[in-house]
Amino acid sequence: MKVKIKVWRQKNQESKGGFKVYDSPELNSNMSFLEMLDVINEDLTDQGEEPIAFDHDCREGICGTCSLVIDGKPHGPHQGVATCQTYMRSFEDGDIITVEPFRADPFPIIKDLVVNRKPFDKIIQAGGFVTVRTGSAPDANAIPISKEVADTAMDAAACIGCGACVAACKNASAMLFVGAKVSQLNGLPQGQAEKDNRVLNMVAAMDEAGFGNCTNQYECSAVCPKLITHDFISQLNRDFVAATVRKSFKSKPSTAKL
Amino acid sequence: MKLDAKIPSGPLKEKWEKYIADSKLVNPTNKRKYDIIVVGSGLAGGSAAATLAELGYRVKCICFHDSPRRAHSIAAQGGVNAAKNYQNDGDSVYRLFYDTVKGGDFRSREANVYRLAQVSSNIIDQCAAQGVPFAREYGGLLANRSFGGAQVSRTFYARGQTGQQLLLGAYSALSRQIGLGTVEMLPYTEMLDLVVVDGHAKGIITRNLVTGEIDRHAADAVVLATGGYGNVFNLSTYARNSNATAIWRAHKRGACFANPCYTQIHPTCIPVSGEYQSKLTLMSESLRNDGRIWVPKKVGDKRAPGDIPEDERDYYLERKYPSFGNLAPRDISSRAAKQVCDEGRGVGETGLGVYLDFEDAISRLGESVIRERYGNLFDIYKEITNENAYEVPMRIYPAVHYTMGGLWVDYGLMSNLPGLFVLGEANFSDHGANRLGASALMQGLADGYFVLPNTINNYLAGQLGNRPSTDHASFDEVEDEVKETINHFLNNKGKRSVSSFHKELGNLMWTYCGMGRTKEGLTKALELIPQLREEFWKNVNIPGEEGEWNQSLEKAGRVADFMELGELLCRDALTREESCGGHFREEHQTGDGEALRHDDEFASVFAWEYQGKGKTPLLNKESLEYENIQMATRNYK
Incomplete structure (x- = not known):
């Protein structure tokens, strides 16, 4: 099979980008989408043109490095997979495939299809952890956790931090990302002590980074490569409201970041 | 060179305790006067950076990824071993130790492995406390599964994503320290060389992958936790960007490279x-x-x-x-x-x-x-x-899945270059000639959370005030060399892409130094690799410019290092005239095709010392003494 790709080229953050169309060489339908870009890049390199910059690393759907909006959809046509797990058998011979970077104000384009997702790290740094100094933990079986609670925490913890949720959202909201981390830690006994500060600090960091609000359209969970449910957004809202109320009853609300 | 592993004396069970008791300490007010660079943010690097910062050191952590959450530890699926004996099936620290030494075909260092088994339980406690959602039974206690090379169930897991969950645990601990300002995190930053001052590792040269800027970083100690070198085979289960550049450049600056031929080929x-x-x-x-x-x-x-x-x-x-x-x-x-x-x-x-x-x-x-x-x-x-x-x-x-070889380290995880520490897959010490499943996560976290934070003080205690300025002549020299290489690549304008060279090298390695190795094949590889390398330097084509994001340039540096490392790997495989673990020399097998070790000659670590460009590296040996177990032929029948 052969395809054409209409791909976003942009030299750097400051420059103005635009689409360019490239013909693929003969492809095998068992190739991954990124392998298709690899072979086009080999051609471009041989022709003396700069290869298309794109993010990738593990190529097995777990590191969250790869991105791309393929024909208008973050991570391509299939549900529950990342771009690196998308295969050419999902396309037809002769297709023109549009490939763009994740587009959201908080994720500036570095080059071509590569964007900077640093604000996600900032949000985690604000509260996406349990404070536990190395070596001070009790025996792991000292805190029993019901299988249901542990399973729900795992569902939330499956997030790979790719940012597709943000790219899919018309408001560039990061609430699925934040909701998943808050739900994982706030749902576990280990996370209780910092529950309120965690949600308040993470939401503050999210707002500060310029992510928008959720208006309940759920494009985020539809494109999530790990199928993380938007129920975690409800959980985030609930924890946020509860924490805000509880804080308001304290004589001196703590504003200190943990 | 005399390699001193500095293994504490005394009974096996008491060595680690004795080591800690005899260690020099750095007092809390002095800790903040030390700068430590941690290269890599996977399980080993992330956990080390977080823990060192908690202790009060000033830490700079660098990774080439956009975020410290991406390292390839994240892809480990199955689990992490620990001698908890929660299953009451006869497990113990000794049994985990023995299984690991036996699994490694009696080519690992006894004392290191025993310590690994000892701290394994703490890892599970630590991670559970961080909120890692390990699999549980209905009663709320932790579940276990069994893994290859063991007859007990000691593997803890989080669905098929254990590596991800443990890494995100370490990442959360690291993130907390970044938020507190105790760790300076430099993502999109690749270490391109090590700076040695008066025989001590005191800094690194990095390239910012976004801007192309070359920077100098001085420190009191440098910690490499940069993973394995399996991508020398091109096709592997490693992430595409995993590379050996940090450890290889450190090797070229004097750190011995141990047992490079011990590569793990994963069956499934x-x-x-x-x-x-x-x-x-x-x-x-x-x-x-x-x-x-x-x-x-x-x-x-x-x-x-x-x-x-x-x-x-x-x-x-x-x-x-x-x-x-x-x-x-x-x-x-x-x-x-x-x-x-x-x-x-x-x-x-x-x-x-x-x-x-x-x-x-x-x-x-x-x-x-x-x-x-x-x-x-x-x-x-x-x-x-x-x-x-x-x-x-x-x-x-x-x-190809994992490399047991890596930079040589002593019991305290310091290489033969003082001030250079090596953790996780990047070092050689714990898995011998073959690693058992669910032991990589264990080792990465053991090194980062529990071993290094108790050993680095031994070195640092005598080093107060010895951190050089980045204006030191050694920095000038190394930075010039780094820039020269980059200029060569960008101005070469050859005919072949970097990837085509990587692919050719990989094929060569897999053919001659893969699952079955022979004297003839390895000799051939040692002829072909230098030829390929020569062509690479003459004919590689790197489009793009220096002062910007340039993935071809990044890759060129990494492939250049693989070209040299591949040769050392084959040389090591040729020199080790026996079969053991992942190293199978077809000339050395039993009647029914099993690996045949020659303990009298080869019960030692081969630590190769760089001698300069184009020169044959020097072989140093550390003999492996087993005081507590008998070396035996592995039998899984």
């Missing part, structure tokens, strides 16, 4: 499907708990698996190793797969594959139980191959 990977392939995907070893491995008995049997009757199938692992069966260690399982494929009994289009069949498990337990245990792995398999493994058996074949 999805077979190669074509020339274009960019990476191989692992199917977790945990699948071997329930899957049965077989090939047709008849050579060239092209029938569909379902049409081959039971008595015409060869469940070769169960046949050859009845007591471990499908859970035989990785090196043995991989070799057995190669053997049946070499006999012409392999399956799939290429004939390079064997079946991993769940039919029995599904009829015994029901599809829903199998789905619960391995659902995500079956999904991955489906995405890649377009086949449904609930209905037809998976096809698997061995692939």
